Amino acid sequence: MQKKIPRVNRFSQLVRSFRVVRLLLWTLWVIYRERRRVVKARERGNYEVQPNTDVLIEVLVAFRQTAIKLGVLMIKLGQFMSTRADLLPERALKVLTSLQDEVPPESFEHVVSAIEAEYKKPVGEIFSKIETQCAAAASLGQVHKAVLAKTGETVAVKVQRPNIDQLVMMDLNSLRFVIWVITKFVDTSFIDLKGFYREFRRTVYEEVDFVTEAANAKRFKEMFKDDRAIYIPTVYEEYITRRVLVIEWIDGIKLNDYAALDAAKIDRLQVATRTVNAYFYQFFEAGFFHADPHPGNIFVKAGSSPDEPVIAFLDFGMVGSITKGMKRSLRDIFLGFITRDAHLMVQALSRLGFIGEGANPVAIEKAIALILEQYHGVTLAQMRELEMDDIAQDMINLLYGQPFHIPAQFAFTGRAIGTLLGVSTGLAPDFNFIEVAIPYARAFLGLDANSMRDTLQEVLTQVLENGKVLLSLPRSVESLITRIDSGQMEVKLANLPQVRGRRGRNGNGGASVSIPGGSGRASLFFMFLASMGSGVYLTTTHLDIPGWFCLGLAAVTALGMLFRR
Incomplete structure (x- = not known):
């Protein structure tokens, strides 16, 4: 007999809502207060002022601890904030990045109840075997290894956490209330909290629907069907529901398991190159990308040739897309960069949604002009030698000190690139990230061989001069x-x-x-x-x-x- 999952009672709802509101009110207030202090100082021309990182870290550590206890949406919110360089400085962001690895699993009893509720039959009729210990746990669901009773195939069964819809709605209402309180009583023109809420709400509802995730997986399967270096697991159509997803099980080695890669004599430079190439293809050509590339979601497939490793991607709940309009604006940003036209860059950033209502475009233009001056005259060869971390830090300082906000798609892109930088450097310290990116970026920006004379640098010089x-x-x-x-x-x-x-x-x-x-x-x-x-x-x-x-x-x-x- 199927056991019904009990809903959260009214008293528990009130207690949870109180804890969530208290946590969010204090966290968002400290983030707002530090952001306001920096922005106001820079409006007065004092660019030496920095946020009090120690205070931010203190409040975020408390947020992380409470979020793990509350689970579900609070963990997801912490992960979402960890992508927002417009809200937090780098050291503070790192406090939240470990949330993905600290999520406790739900009981196996819940897993069985959820499966039987979705398929309307005993779990034994669906799977001849299902492991009681989960293979991976995330904020909204967890994965168990199983064997299909009908075919004998080994599969991964992804099951949502209990009462997910109820808890998501409760916590989103609490977040919206806290943002309403803050915006009601203080000036938030330089920090778009309402936009932050809209972006977060949209991404959560996309990720909580496994039908959408299945569609994403099938789209990636089609994208890479002719690429032998990349493998996308098969989705089992018969078992797709909103709360349970069955997908092909992948055996392999995680990208950050360097000892296992070395033991298997896998060429780590090839692993880095193939992984980054796959992502640049997603960013620049397909315009549709896997937005959660942490090492637990990318494997070197078991049985791969050591010299030609096959990279397998997992978990397609978080994705991003780049539309034609976004591509045009990104090209304008690039053109503005090489011509040192801060005004053109601000216009493009505004179209992309980086600059919210009430922002001061003149102040932003001045800040971008400072960055352009810093990197003006840097050749392509010198660009290859620059530390990506230094460039990223300069951009983070710019974002934090100005009334910017990062749309979710670009926050995902930034996090994906940041993660790939770390993974590729760990795999192969000599890996040249920019070298791999240049051909894709050149084609994306319309600067491929058909429109170039000799090199990208010559084109940039000509555009700059003429x-x-x-x-x-x-x-x-x-x-x-x-x-x-x-x-x-x-x-x-x-x-x-x-x-x-x-x-x-x-x-x-x-x-x-x-x-x-x-x-x-x-x-x-x-x-x-x-x-x-x-x-x-x-x-x-x-x-x-x-x-x-x-x-x-x-x-x-x-x-x-x-x-x-």
Whole structure:
């Protein structure tokens, strides 16, 4: 007889809600307080101020301990926060990264009850054997090794934790209430807590549905069907439900089990290269990636050739995607980087959702300009020699000190890349992460062999020398014209007594000019001046293509003024 899983009673709900609210209120308040202190100091021009990391670590250690006791969503929340460089500095983030390995399993009795409730039959009719000790435990579910009664195949059975829907709803309501309290009484314009809640809620509901996870696994299976270096386990369609998932069991060696890899004489450099290549393919070509690449989810498949190891991926609950619009904005960020155009980068970041409402784009633009200055002139060869940790730390400092927030997809991407850096370096200290990334990034950004002369560095140099003025000129002219048309700007021409129109002398001997024909002719006139001046400057500095472009624009503008007489 199937045993029904008891729901959480009202008293237990109240006790849990009180503990969750108290935990979240204190944790989010300390994070907010430190973020506010840093942002306010930097608004005053004091960039030396840093968050009090010791205080943050203290509160996060307490959060981790309580989250493990409360389980389910609090553990997931801690894992989610561990990806958020916009909320916490690096040392504080590390406090939460171990949560994945500290999750206690549920009783085997619950596993049996959940299986029988989903399939409406005794567990013995479904599996001829199922191990009582779980193979892996996560915040929302756990995995047991089993043998299918029908076929005799060895499988992994993933089962959700008890009362998952009820607990998720309760804890999300508590989180929403705490964020409402904080935003109600303090200024949170520089930290998007509501956006954080929306992102977290969406990712939780995606991960808690095993039907979605099964669809993700099948999509990865299709993506890598022709790649012998990558293996994706098969999902058993007959056994897919929202709360139980049956998938092929994979025997192998974890990526961080270096002793076992060496004992099997596995080429660790090949393991690192194949794993990172698989991820760059997901990021740059497929636009769909496995977002939880910790060593427990990536194996060297048993029976692999030592020189050609097969990499197997597991657990497809957390995934990320990069759309065409996101790709276009990412290209703009890249172009802004190589042309040192902080404005272009801020626009692209805003489109991607990094800059929330109420942010100060001027302050963000200045901060990005500082980063651009720091890395300006770095060659491709020098880029290969840079410490990725140093670059990451510079970006983290930028994110933490400014009103940024990281959309979940990019938080997943950042965590995936950070994890891959650690895994690949551990596997093979000489592994060159950037060297592997360059071909994928080049194709992703439209800088492949068809659009390059000799090397990526030459393309970057050409764009920097020949394209920067063209990129910035339309925006500058547009801004100038807008200000003139709206009456925000009065143009003064000094010592020009022959200029047509009404003149009013000012105290400096200049002249306020009114051009006949209204604001339309004024717009054309000043576009003509800007284009002509730019064209002359560019051609005299031997930038012929952009120079003749500007001179042509000036000619077209002059014709426009003639026809508007």
